[in-house]
Amino acid sequence: MSRKYDSGALSLSRRQLLKAAGLTLGAAAAGFSPFTSAQSPHRTLNILSWPGHADPFAVAEFEKLHNCTVVAREYVGGEAMLGLINQAPPGMFDVVMADAEYVDMLRMGGFIDKLNPDDYPIADFFPEFQHFEGHWDGDDLYSVMLRFGYIGMAYRTDVFSPEEVTSYTALWSDKAKGRLGMFDWYLPTMGCLSLRQGNRPPFDIGGAQFDLLKKSLNSLAPQVSGFYSMSNLFSMLSNGTAAIIPGIGDWVVNLLQKDGVPVAAVVPEEGGLQWTESLSIVSSSRNKDLAKAFIQYMTSPEGQIRTARLPAYVASIPNRKGWELLNERHPEDARMLGLTLDGPNVMDDYAKGKIFLRKLPVQQEIDQWNDVWTAFKSA
Amino acid sequence: MNPAKPRPNLWLYGYVGVIFAFVFTPIITTVVFAFDVNRYPSLPMGGLTLDWFRQVLADASLSRGVRTSLSVALCSAVVATALGFAGAYVDYRYRFLGKNLYLALLTLPPLVPVVILGLAMLTFQSRIGLAGSVQGLIVGHIVLCAPFALALIRMRLASLDPDIEAAAWNLGATQLSTLRSVILPFCLPTILACLFLTAAVSFDEFMIAWFVGGTNETLPVRVLAMLQGQVSPRINAVGTLVFGLSIALVLISQLFNPGRRGRTQN
Amino acid sequence: MNSRTVIPVTTGDAVVPTGHAAPRRTRRRARGARFALGLALPPLVWQLAFFIGPLLVLVAMTFWSVKMFRLTPDLALGNWTHLLSSSFFWDAYLYTFWVAALSAVLASVLALPVSYALARKVSPRLQRLAILLLIVTFFTSYPVRTYAWQIVFSPSGILNSLLALIGVEPILILNTTSATVVGFLTLTMPLVILIQTFAIASVDQRLIEAAYNLGCSHGRTLFTVLFPSARIGLILAGTFAFVLSFGDYISPALLGGSRPPTLSILLTDQVKSGNHWPRAAVVAVTMILTLLTVVLGMLALAYRKKGAAA
Numbered sequence: 001m002s003r004k005y006d007s008g009a010l011s012l013s014r015r016q017l018l019k020a021a022g023l024t025l026g027a028a029a030a031g032f033s034p035f036t037s038a039q040s041p042h043r044t045l046n047i048l049s050w051p052g053h054a055d056p057f058a059v060a061e062f063e064k065l066h067n068c069t070v071v072a073r074e075y076v077g078g079e080a081m082l083g084l085i086n087q088a089p090p091g092m093f094d095v096v097m098a099d100a101e102y103v104d105m106l107r108m109g110g111f112i113d114k115l116n117p118d119d120y121p122i123a124d125f126f127p128e129f130q131h132f133e134g135h136w137d138g139d140d141l142y143s144v145m146l147r148f149g150y151i152g153m154a155y156r157t158d159v160f161s162p163e164e165v166t167s168y169t170a171l172w173s174d175k176a177k178g179r180l181g182m183f184d185w186y187l188p189t190m191g192c193l194s195l196r197q198g199n200r201p202p203f204d205i206g207g208a209q210f211d212l213l214k215k216s217l218n219s220l221a222p223q224v225s226g227f228y229s230m231s232n233l234f235s236m237l238s239n240g241t242a243a244i245i246p247g248i249g250d251w252v253v254n255l256l257q258k259d260g261v262p263v264a265a266v267v268p269e270e271g272g273l274q275w276t277e278s279l280s281i282v283s284s285s286r287n288k289d290l291a292k293a294f295i296q297y298m299t300s301p302e303g304q305i306r307t308a309r310l311p312a313y314v315a316s317i318p319n320r321k322g323w324e325l326l327n328e329r330h331p332e333d334a335r336m337l338g339l340t341l342d343g344p345n346v347m348d349d350y351a352k353g354k355i356f357l358r359k360l361p362v363q364q365e366i367d368q369w370n371d372v373w374t375a376f377k378s379a
Numbered sequence: 380m381n382p383a384k385p386r387p388n389l390w391l392y393g394y395v396g397v398i399f400a401f402v403f404t405p406i407i408t409t410v411v412f413a414f415d416v417n418r419y420p421s422l423p424m425g426g427l428t429l430d431w432f433r434q435v436l437a438d439a440s441l442s443r444g445v446r447t448s449l450s451v452a453l454c455s456a457v458v459a460t461a462l463g464f465a466g467a468y469v470d471y472r473y474r475f476l477g478k479n480l481y482l483a484l485l486t487l488p489p490l491v492p493v494v495i496l497g498l499a500m501l502t503f504q505s506r507i508g509l510a511g512s513v514q515g516l517i518v519g520h521i522v523l524c525a526p527f528a529l530a531l532i533r534m535r536l537a538s539l540d541p542d543i544e545a546a547a548w549n550l551g552a553t554q555l556s557t558l559r560s561v562i563l564p565f566c567l568p569t570i571l572a573c574l575f576l577t578a579a580v581s582f583d584e585f586m587i588a589w590f591v592g593g594t595n596e597t598l599p600v601r602v603l604a605m606l607q608g609q610v611s612p613r614i615n616a617v618g619t620l621v622f623g624l625s626i627a628l629v630l631i632s633q634l635f636n637p638g639r640r641g642r643t644q645n
Numbered sequence: 646m647n648s649r650t651v652i653p654v655t656t657g658d659a660v661v662p663t664g665h666a667a668p669r670r671t672r673r674r675a676r677g678a679r680f681a682l683g684l685a686l687p688p689l690v691w692q693l694a695f696f697i698g699p700l701l702v703l704v705a706m707t708f709w710s711v712k713m714f715r716l717t718p719d720l721a722l723g724n725w726t727h728l729l730s731s732s733f734f735w736d737a738y739l740y741t742f743w744v745a746a747l748s749a750v751l752a753s754v755l756a757l758p759v760s761y762a763l764a765r766k767v768s769p770r771l772q773r774l775a776i777l778l779l780i781v782t783f784f785t786s787y788p789v790r791t792y793a794w795q796i797v798f799s800p801s802g803i804l805n806s807l808l809a810l811i812g813v814e815p816i817l818i819l820n821t822t823s824a825t826v827v828g829f830l831t832l833t834m835p836l837v838i839l840i841q842t843f844a845i846a847s848v849d850q851r852l853i854e855a856a857y858n859l860g861c862s863h864g865r866t867l868f869t870v871l872f873p874s875a876r877i878g879l880i881l882a883g884t885f886a887f888v889l890s891f892g893d894y895i896s897p898a899l900l901g902g903s904r905p906p907t908l909s910i911l912l913t914d915q916v917k918s919g920n921h922w923p924r925a926a927v928v929a930v931t932m933i934l935t936l937l938t939v940v941l942g943m944l945a946l947a948y949r950k951k952g953a954a955a
Contacts, residue, residue, distance in 0.1 A: 023611075034731075038531065051604065051607070051608025051609050056439065069442070070438065073593070073594045077917065083916065083917065083920035086920055087920065088511060092511055092594060119483070206763070225902065226903060227904060230609075231607055234610060235610055235799070239799035239801060241820060242821050245891070261419070272477055374906075375904050375913060377904070378733035378737060378905050388762075395758070395759050401834070405789075405791075405831060406790060407795045408797055408803065412796055420796050454917075463688075468684055469688075473685070481685070484693070487692075487723055488696055490940060491700075492888070492889075493943070494909045499700050499703040499929070500695070503698055503699035512729055521695070525688065525692075555680065583784045607886065610792070622786075625785055629777065630777075635939075
């Protein structure tokens, strides 16, 4: 038996304890109410994607239809995506959004399922996109194209006139000194510079051309203002720190223009790249039916018009019926996005042969290109 | 004290004000621009709106983040405080061979950069199958938070008259009951403060959570993702709300630890 | 000074009255040992399992290899040779070191007058308020605060608007080392001020009085008695600032534009661009070794010889 040691501290703390409990409960009651979700989801669909694709703007309808919640783990850059899916325990992801050039690696790594083409509205796509490179292995479909866009240069219209940016050489101009922004991902930027050297296609280059590319990249070092994350691309162009950025395109510019920022995108005469985002079902998923439904929804006209106008970054869409629906419901946006069915639209650049698919390096390892980029960052 | 009459020292106070202004500028900026209409904030402000707050409160990913953060913080706080208490008591009472090494082990984590801690925990936990789970996240946060609890409780114990424990034993109390009825009540205010402090540390921690969390994104991880992917004044709104919550937590913790800081004697 | 009074008591010794037999003492001792271990082991085991364990795995991982984004245990020196022979690694290393050192020194020097004022000049109420305010900043999301600096420093942001009011040219500070340093100061200043305040406030008042009694002027007392007596705390604060700045990822990336990259950026880049955990581990181990050396060196400096203080 022990006598309780009676000190002032003891009685004090009992009072304080009660006060604390009351305060905590009060705070909890007050603090928790705004944070309860509106619906109790029956299932969760986990997707691995670029930023912004689980935005309610795009998925709210789907969530309501299927009584689920879409949760996105976001990445920037294909290698980050591969890294994440390689280290993820089975069942963590249901759908993976990959850039077309990475689908092969996913397939070879055994991460994605073969798909049945009849399940998806591929027949409604523009003919150019129906048997699109990277999505098929022979006659087997592994990934469905969701959205695409072009890459060239983005620039501030209050610094550069359209005539000054008809070629990638603008990156070396005096106006760009200290105001050349860089998207911190090696693939699109190095691809554009490769195009400037006249390499067509730009990612299949031999040793000599690769050395020239390295030299060309490093010669830009004095011009660079900084290496930017995806969000910094928007803010740095917007606040004027960056006056010109290669390796990006309309997907950044359109949103800024909507907010009145004086920017524009251009595909220079040397050519531009096409980026393509596509959806696949992850093999270890435990919700494959829901995953399939998600892909079906996002590639259907309803999903397409939403993903085209995604708040994070806009895009062009491959589904022709989606174009029609967009022009019907949001003609202003269709015009802004260049997705009008009459008059010039995004397919024209394609037809002119100026657009090359962004691909992974063919004759070198990814690591070699990546190392060049890392060294360039310290240059 | 001072042989000469002390001058009002306006320069010194002014300097203190300048430094505090520097420290608080980002916080004030965050709060002010949470109300700016422009999506890419700059001066002059576009106009006032509560839209960003509305969007934040309606954003499912953010409310998920808050829930994850709260549950992680709660579990981490309890275990970290318990472990910290144990370590502090051992330090207070015992002397043994290797004690310095023992203490170093217990207090080292805050000195290791969080990028490294995050990477190490990720690689380790993926080998043992914990990676990407909430449990792994809690484990990581406990490692980081326990040293804070240990330091705080150790300071409190330093002001405990050593004779009191000996007196209790002399009167026949066992060690366990002495711990329960002497040490614990004495430390209770500090323990409660530790609970809040460790909860706050866990709540605000973003780097380990980014590496280890997987799809269980805590609020700071979500904010980090937004900062890198999709910047907008929603971040300011989140920051403002978190700031308010943090002030509340710290004030509550201060209720339980009067006189802990800022006095030379205790 | 608050000194730790550790009682070298093991159960059963001072407490047992004379005349009792040895068995009771050994039983008490066994219970005592169990009690002690019961308290001492859990934290130790936890730290070994979840802190030391991961760090050991990290060191081992520096010898592994990555093939096609898949990690394979190995015993290769490739990662070390690749990184240690790359100029970009050493550039990043030197840059990270000197920027961290600069920030630590700046933070310490800038904070010192504030800590002095808070410790010795302001009223107790104001002191508590100031300290509370500083504690609050710890929990206000450092990444969000960095983003706020982006807003302040943007070319048409608050800073340049204010400068324009007084007719000064706009300063473009984003994506420069200066911006990174501002970020580091944001991270470290509150902690540095708090530690310094605590150190200065803990200096024995009698020493100061003795100095005055012996005829020292105010300023001379400050620099020859007060600050040296608080030396341990001051050095500790600076070391903390260095450690935090050395390992920080957010400021160099968001404010400095990753230009030039620091070691933390190198580390995360390796992880993001192809799962190169082994290479990232090499960077991490190098950072740990550096920090360990600096901290041990600083501790030796701090506790080397006690100046005027006891």
